Amino acid sequence: MLTLISAWYVFPVSSRPIVDGAVMVDRERIIAVGTATELGERYPAARRVELREALLLPAAINAHTHLELTALEGVIPEGLDMASWILALLRARGALDDAALRASAEEGVRRSLASGVAAVGEICSAGQSVGPVVESGLRGVVYYELLNGDPAQADETLARGQARITRWRAEYPGARVRFGLSLHAPYTVSRPLIERTVAWCRGEDVPLCVHAAESPAETRWLLDRSGPIRDTLYAGIGRPADLEAAPGVSPMRYLRETGALDARTLLAHGVWVDADDLALVVESGAAVAHCPRSNTRLLNGRMPWADYRAAGVRLALGTDSLASSPSLSVWEEAAYAYILHAEAGERPAPAELLRLATLGGADALGLADELGSLEVGKLAALAWAPLTGASLAETATPERALAALLAGRFQPRALTPDA
């Protein structure tokens, strides 16, 4: 069945915006992109969906989230630093049993779909989000999180992750989602666990994700084992702080030394980086999921946007979880990034943030052949934003309309071709 979907402004992302544009959809695929007039003449019998005063966009990609934690919305007090927040998180998550985590993930999936997200980089620690994500039709990667700083337990921790991947592959044959492993962070996993996990993931073509350079506390810990990771986090959980010697280098250099930094690794956050770190990331080809609202909430500061852009790092956007972020909308994440970096004098071009929210995310999750832009052959995963209440000045050009969207004037939502 052919459906012609038209709107005032169509944003293919991979090419320039189209005024009075349209996409032609055949079942689940895009078969043509152009002006509404041109496609209307080429396909006179197609069913028509006319969005009129609206923006038509590719669906967003949430490159970094934890949908199992959706139920923790508003539970952890604001104003906690990273180490205190992790302690509070472990406590709050410990109060949720598997059924509660599953319901929490289902709610996260519902919210993601409603906000116009087509794929997720989902990290779970209990395995309860994999069913809801696979069954929802969302695409992306579900990562099982490994977290154990004791080098003596590296093998058994990795074995647990391997068993999960094996089980998921058997349980969901033909799934449109891939299954990966997440090394929680350089301060919560041991060096042998990093090295063995990386080797196994590379050998088995298993996607890998790492929270990296998220807080100043993380850098401190890697340099000399001091600071809030020792005094707050490990003191709080009663773990000795000196199971391994400090590597004495930055998080990115440590990941590089342990083999974890390469083009198949997805890094989350990447706030505390200098020019040398960025050079390592670029050289490795790793992608970084930018999560600005979570970074602000956990007092971790602002990712150096201009430095990242100048270095040429592959960037995506992630909302992180509702335990540290106000919503699962990638569009709201982009809007926040727009304001945050502009206030620091590094205003992103609206088209750049649109790219991060869509094609950048698809690229980071290995889905750029299927999602992230409006192109012939790709999936018709669409979002749209009605321009209700907007002034002529705000919507006079596609560029202005996109800037108004990032200023929060309109909210994109999911659009299904059968709607």
Ligand SMILES: [Zn+2]
């Ligand atoms: Zn995270």
